[in-house]
Every structure is written in C-alpha cells, then in structure tokens.
Amino acid sequence: MTSEEFLKELKFHLKDGLIGGDTHLNTKEAIEKLPFSIVNHRIAPNVSTIWEIFYHMIFWQKLLIMLLLDDDTSFKENIELKSFPENDCDEKTFSTHKKQFLAGLETVAKLVETLDLSHPTPSWSNVQKYKIMQILLQHNSYHLGQLILIQKSQPSE
Secondary structure (H helix, E strand, O other): OOHHHHHHHHHHHHHHHHOOHHHOOOHHHHHHOOOHHHOOOOOOOOOOOHHHHHHHHHHHHHHHHHHHOOOHHHHHHHOOOOOOOOOOOOHHHHHHHHHHHHHHHHHHHHHHHHOOOOOEEHHHOOEEHHHHHHHHHHHHHHHHHHHHHHHHOOOOO
C-alpha cells in the first residue's frame, strides 16, 4: 500500500467513525432520537444523567476541534472549565446542544479532508492531528454507548 493509498484509507475510517462506522450505531440518528423527557432523569445514585454525559461530550468535542484548528489560546482558557454541567437543562438548551454536537461532527469530517493529519499539536505534547481525531472518535463512541444504555434503562412510560 502506498502512502497515498494509506492516507485515503485513514481519512475514510476517520470519517466513518464520526458517523458510527464500526460501532453498529449511527451517531447522528442516536443523538437525534434522544428524547428530552428523560435527559435529566437519574436512573440510579452515582449514575450520570443523559444531559450530564452529553454536555461532557460536547465540551470535549469543542476542545478537541480547537486543538485541530491550532487554537491553543482557547484550548488553554477552556481546559480549566468544568466538563460536566452544574444544572439540569431545559428543552431549548438540549435541542441547541444536539445541533452543536452534530455540527461539530460535520466540522471534523471537513477537517479530515483539509488538515495535514500528521501535523503535530504543540500545545498538547505534539500529538498528531489524526490522533486527536482518534481520541474524539473513541470518546464519543464510549459516551454514546452510555447514553443509549441510560436511555434503555429508563422506566417504561
């Protein structure tokens, strides 16, 4: 396999991962189907709510996109913020955050095609761009699984 063929395949797998590729779950559909009625409900003590996890996913997705764009200043300013919300959300906030999350996925899909994926990120130990994308995919996949499990664990209405 040539370097060009490898890069093409890498880009395919990164973009495929953004939409759920090998996880057997379409990311966009799963997020769109999350009903507001359950997002603030805690299924058990010490278990995060859907809102808390989703907020955390968006927080880190934004930070990782900043790193991909070499926006080191914003990254450093935001890393100190809390990555989990302090309050429940209302329906409008949840809807807005769903749109932000999905727009972030589209942004990363475009960056897959335009960035030099081997380029290091100085503000984060020179981690290469493709690795930041891989971290984003793994983070989203892990937490998306949590969201679905919590959704399925809700009492029947």
